[in-house]
Amino acid sequence: MNASPRRKELTRLAAQLFVQEGFDRTTVRMLAQEMGIKSGSLFHHFKDKQEILAAVIEEGTQNALSIAKAALNTCDADPESRLHAMARAHLETLFADRNAHVVALFEWRRLDPAARAHLGHLRDAYEALWVTVINEALAAGIIHGDRFLVSKFILGALNWTVRWYDPTGQRTPDDLADELVAMIMSR
Amino acid sequence: MNASPRRKELTRLAAQLFVQEGFDRTTVRMLAQEMGIKSGSLFHHFKDKQEILAAVIEEGTQNALSIAKAALNTCDADPESRLHAMARAHLETLFADRNAHVVALFEWRRLDPAARAHLGHLRDAYEALWVTVINEALAAGIIHGDRFLVSKFILGALNWTVRWYDPTGQRTPDDLADELVAMIMSR
């Protein structure tokens, strides 16, 4: 896809508005104003509003994937460390990198079927990382249960942080990852 | 508040549409059609669209509160049973009772400030039940960790089921509650 620096910058601004207001309530006029242009000019960069959403979600998922891979490559090899690295990476793309991954998770249903099909593979690649790490943890016996349900519960707990966690407060994403891993590990 | 049977019925239908389409994308015309009336007639029952949302969220939260209380009154007294009863009741209001509780959780931010203030107490009452049960579980030593974070993680795992769980499939809400409780309990 097109990835001019200008388009990347606009995508970043769009992500911010989509998180604040939600995709449906964000108008092309709001987007244009945030970008310092008029609404008509927006359609020089994106074919329509849907394409902006797809661009944001693509970036958010791509980013989550890269950061998670990097985290797995630099952390210790034991299953607990790898689980912790994934949880921390997930939280960091949600709150530090910022916005685009949140949109990917919360506005996925607003994608039209074509975009959903296209971006599905990227999303699957990210989820596959989780599956791997959770399988390792199950095999090592540090967590127990149905692998499907355990995955969904862990990701649910992480994703829902968007609704309550204040990244400017006392707790760091690392603290949250610690607590989550501790909560699910058998002792 | 007004609670005529007619209004209750309309609220139930609105909840269904809000879950399917999201509040923002649901138009008063769609609501009216689902109710078998014309859009103008809707405003005889509700002052505006916001009031419909408030009615749905009030019912969803009220319902979750009643069902959770009932579950706690009939389950065994040990902390594990009580935790399980809460998880199961939460899932049942999400998937069996249906829709209104989902709207309360996922469209809360769309409430205007006045409604949010008014319904905040109801929501707090429901969360207070969770706090009690989680405190009991922590005190009994069957789970461990920061009480705030543990609460948020558990509710996050439960709430996110809305995004992936198929209630017509193999697993029952009871199965899910079993797995979740097993996942977080120390052994």
Added chain:
DNA sequence: GTCTATAGGCTGATAGAC
């Protein structure tokens, strides 16, 4: 309590000048 008709505003998107 429901209807018809419509106001008044905002929406996403286009065309063509610069």
Added chain:
DNA sequence: GTCTATCAGCCTATAGAC
């Protein structure tokens, strides 16, 4: 690449008849 100007459609909500 951005602007101005604008279209056609849809939105919430209201007014008044039945």
